[in-house]
Amino acid sequence: METSGGRRVGRPRAVQRPDSGLTPRAELLTAAAELFTTRGYAATTTRAVAERAGMRQASMYHYVSGKEELLAELLESTVTPSLTYARRLLADDTRAAEERLRELCRTDVELLCGGSHNLGGLYLLPEVRTERFAGFHAVRGELKDAYRQLIAATVSGGALAKSALDLRTDLVFGLIEGVILVHRSDPDRSVSEFARATADAALRIVGD
């Protein structure tokens, strides 16, 4: 029910928001992160995301194709910075592999625990198993492979047969991603302290 005759100025907004300085796409991602992690992915409508981002549902489709694209991009955002950093560490052969592995673990835990929403919690959605999220799985697989290469370059890891190396990699990667399940239990603890302790634990898993 709109007043006829009048002309709107600018992008129509269902809800007025203070100017966040974000692009519309970034506003949509922020809104989706909040709603997916608090209400749940399936229970969140594209309309709710659009409204939280201060725009109408129809306008949203100028910026994203829908809910799945938002979820895929949020998931990739939990992995891509770690992968970029892992590649830099892999290329740096001036430092011991143990030291570089420790730094990757620490950085990865800080990334997983440090955001304002527990995006890692979205990893286990059944929807994420579908083909639409192949990009996320590929990037996550590359990150795991970077862990494997760094572990293989350590003194203990270099002595392992392939299947033992794979197992060791899964355990270290499981420890790191496991922080998604535990860090909520003590939200007052310093993330950097927790990240350092997790990295120490990862190195203990690798060594024997």
Next chain:
Amino acid sequence: METSGGRRVGRPRAVQRPDSGLTPRAELLTAAAELFTTRGYAATTTRAVAERAGMRQASMYHYVSGKEELLAELLESTVTPSLTYARRLLADDTRAAEERLRELCRTDVELLCGGSHNLGGLYLLPEVRTERFAGFHAVRGELKDAYRQLIAATVSGGALAKSALDLRTDLVFGLIEGVILVHRSDPDRSVSEFARATADAALRIVGD
């Protein structure tokens, strides 16, 4: 649209199923486990659960109060057997704490990986944070406390201050629950081998 006049014999069944030998409640739990983990919790209707279990939606409410009760019971089923076993291990002071901790880790991983559905994947649902699931959180907290007590009884763990002990406990518990996130990556690997390796890794985290 039912045929009037006729009288039904027995419990009305929307879908005929071969007799599974399960109680109706157990059939509902089995159906819910499958649907929640494959379609997602929010996307699963009580009607779909009832039909999968071979009964009408209305009949379902003779056995359970609804979807939340099914989810709560499935979640508790991932923790309760481990807690029972942990209590037995805690009481058994004829064996070294290290050995008992190793056995708890191994058993817990076998339980988390061994079921036909990845129920651990339901831990991260936003719905699970609500008061309705306080029972699950309480049992999970008790299991974590049993880990803490066993770790404190080890030689290395006994030397730790309270905050360091809490951190070590979170890391071990995170490693164990982290298997939820990794064991799907290599479904052909033997669960018992993976469980043994995870228990070894947990002991390495505890020792220093």
